Amino acid sequence: MKMTRLWPFASLAFSLWASSSTLAEQTVGALSLGRRIESELEAIVRKAAPTTVAVAEGGSGVIISPDGLVLTNFHVAGQRSPCEVGVPGGRKYSARLIGTDPQGDLCLLKLDVLPQDLPLPCAEFGNSDLLEAGHWVLAMGNPFKTAQTTYEPSVTLGVVGGLHRYNAQGGTVYGNCIQHDAAINPGNSGGPLFDMAGRLVGINGKIEVRRGRVNSGIGYAIPINQIKICLENLKQGKKIQHGWTGIMDASDEPGRQGVNLSKIAPGSPADAAGLKLDDIVIKVNDRPVRELADLMNAIWPHLVGHTVQLGIVRAGTPRTIAVKLGTAPQSTSH
16 A cells, blocks of 8 residues: 555545445454554654654654754754754763754754764655645654653654645744644654655644643644755754845735735845835746745745745736845844
8 A cells, every 4th residue: 555645544444344245344344454554654653763853851853864963943952052862762862053043943963973873763855845735644752751761752643734834933934834733742843744654744843822832733844845955054054044035015915816015125135136016926936926925935945145036017017036035134024
């Protein structure tokens, strides 16, 4: 059975039930299918769990290289160097900070691993662009310090509820993020999100909360394809700076493609490139812009110094304007 999704299991179970002529056959078919599902899930967990680590006595992370590079959230370990990281089986290593992305809530650690412990198991990268709403995903980590003794991660199963969400709170931005309902709680931050082939598709970091710091059923993960854009810079020890256009405000209207620019910072990259008020942005590079969130999500992955091509309509005439992204002043977003 191809395990890129789990949603067909329900229809498979119904098909088995409907095609069975007796209650005994229906029962046997359901049990057989249940065992197959369980077996597939166990195989995924066996592959992915050894790469999931407990970070800084209260967070999570994932090993991404055999020599001990670990991805986690900035709010977990970005200001703790050195910190301790526990790996499944009970071993603990000191880890030092390599690179950071404070605004994007990411950091890269390097474990101080003894030569005899190498190579470490590491996660296989997936392709987060292939995810769709309804796909099943597995979250692993150290919620409420449940994995603090042997460092064996907790595992939860859920579905992708939405893609390309934009969540900006408390100085961090989760652009293009994956919304899912696999249970994640305090301690899961920085831990991996896996697809149904056991491939890393995201780093968990935020939850929607109600009545305290408990999961209300909505969690957010930073997509791995977005992380890939800045990963080499993180490995080189750099602090990631996300690019800024200087578009300060824009509006969208139901039924109209694109967003209308209503405020541009003087002297900003957008201003220098020739963008004007009332220009309608309809795409960024080859990515369509239908609403304001599309514009923010399309700009967010690009770093300072990158050039983006904005497709606009000005007074009814389409044109393309190249904008070289700059560094954002405090409290700006696009």
